[in-house]
Amino acid sequence: MNADALFTPFRHKTLSLANRIVMAPMTRSHSPGGVPTADVASYYRRRAAADVGLIVSEGTGVNRPASLNDPNVPRFHGEAELAGWQQVIDEVHEVGGVMAPQLWHVGNVRTRHESWTPPGPYDSPSGLSRPGKSFGQPMADHEVADAIAAFAQAAADAKRLGFEAVELHGAHGYLIDQFFWEGTNERADPYGGPSLVDRSQFAAAILRAVRHAVGPDYPVIIRLSQWKQQDYAVRMANSPDEMAAWLGALADAGADILHCSQRRFWEPEFEEDGSDLNFAGWAKKLTGLPTITVGSVGLSGEFIASFGGEGSEPAALDELMRRFDRGDFDLVGVGRALLQDPHWATKVRDGRSTELQPFRREALATLS
Ligand SMILES: Cc1cc2nc3c(=O)[nH]c(=O)nc-3n(C[C@H](O)[C@H](O)[C@H](O)COP(=O)(O)O)c2cc1C
Numbered sequence: 001m002n003a004d005a006l007f008t009p010f011r012h013k014t015l016s017l018a019n020r021i022v023m024a025p026m027t028r029s030h031s032p033g034g035v036p037t038a039d040v041a042s043y044y045r046r047r048a049a050a051d052v053g054l055i056v057s058e059g060t061g062v063n064r065p066a067s068l069n070d071p072n073v074p075r076f077h078g079e080a081e082l083a084g085w086q087q088v089i090d091e092v093h094e095v096g097g098v099m100a101p102q103l104w105h106v107g108n109v110r111t112r113h114e115s116w117t118p119p120g121p122y123d124s125p126s127g128l129s130r131p132g133k134s135f136g137q138p139m140a141d142h143e144v145a146d147a148i149a150a151f152a153q154a155a156a157d158a159k160r161l162g163f164e165a166v167e168l169h170g171a172h173g174y175l176i177d178q179f180f181w182e183g184t185n186e187r188a189d190p191y192g193g194p195s196l197v198d199r200s201q202f203a204a205a206i207l208r209a210v211r212h213a214v215g216p217d218y219p220v221i222i223r224l225s226q227w228k229q230q231d232y233a234v235r236m237a238n239s240p241d242e243m244a245a246w247l248g249a250l251a252d253a254g255a256d257i258l259h260c261s262q263r264r265f266w267e268p269e270f271e272e273d274g275s276d277l278n279f280a281g282w283a284k285k286l287t288g289l290p291t292i293t294v295g296s297v298g299l300s301g302e303f304i305a306s307f308g309g310e311g312s313e314p315a316a317l318d319e320l321m322r323r324f325d326r327g328d329f330d331l332v333g334v335g336r337a338l339l340q341d342p343h344w345a346t347k348v349r350d351g352r353s354t355e356l357q358p359f360r361r362e363a364l365a366t367l368s
Contacts, residue, residue, distance in 0.1 A: 173228035
């Protein structure tokens with residue numbers, strides 16, 4: 001295993017990373033009442049101290065009544081909540097780490113809690129939780145404007161607290177992605193329409209508002225996925241041309257880095273095209289922007305199955321390195337391997353492959 005190339009610096013705008021390893025955003029639900037605790041700060045500190053180049057936080061809610069569907073997921077607004085995040089970033093900085101909060105609105109993905117509901121109605125583009133399934137009301141114009149402003153305010157707060165970048169959660173079937181998806185966006189206003197670029201105008205408005213709030217040099221990452229939790233097979237862009245138009249609109253609106261979420265990073269994006277480039281590979285080729293790949297790096301099985309209890313064994317990094325060395329992407333997102341083991345990056349850097357751990361479901365229960 002030679003992963004030396006991952007341990008080279010990365011710079012973009014004001015972002016300066018010691019290496020290419022990004023801790024992927026992972027909801028941990030260990031922030032009672034929405035406030036990150038001292039244990040949450042220590043959890044991130046341990047990873048920052050062990051050679052993770054950039055930590056992207058678990059999704060954290062922007063200031064809309066129903067931006068979150070779980071009372072134990074941290075918010076990114078409110079005095080106690082932001083004080084909790086201040087402690088997180090201060091501890092990460094104490095050990096030389098770099099971090100971005102992942103700013104999140106879950107849209108109308110319903111809570112799994114039986115005895116809890118969000119303190120306001122669910123937001124969604126058209127009152128559809130998946131194609132053909134009504135749930136809640138379409139957002140009124142003033143609610144759309146308020147959601148855009150909420151992302152911008154959160155980004156401004158992230159910068160003020162000292163985070164080095166922000167990530168917008170535009171993936172996996174949550175609010176921003178519900179706007180991208182024709183199956184959940186039937187709006188007849190400027191945020192809807194027949195083309196993917198039409199339906200990208202909500203994300204673009206958020207990006208412009210965020211850019212305005214943080215200034216031209218502050219790095220803004222957006223996370224995107226073709227797949228949805230509502231439908232793993234669905235795709236937003238069905239051809240390189242469609243993808244170029246989609247990502248181009250986001251780049252024009254102010255996105256700096258594209259975080260391209262796949263469940264398995266080795267899967268080609270447009271197989272019929274004869275190319276083996278993955279999503280991050282195409283995104284970089286089509287936009288020229290830096291990209292982050294993610295999905296089963298260092299593990300044998302993908303993450304959705306792991307929620308059902310399936311374990312994953314350590315896997316070689318050769319295929320990842322082949323693509324990285326070819327220049328397909330700039331940064332590598334690592335989820336469960338880093339959830340399981342805070343020292344994963346150090347072990348990879350030092351070639352301690354026999355010490356890499358399998359991922360076990362039990363790791364989800366604690367903040368070790
Ligand atoms: C426990 C858990 C929580 C997650 N929460 C989020 C989240 O809050 N935001 C997000 O964009 N992705 C989330 N994901 C997806 C991960 O960021 C990542 O894309 C996925 O786990 C694939 O990477 P891996 O195979 O290295 O684990 C989560 C994954 C796990 C395992």
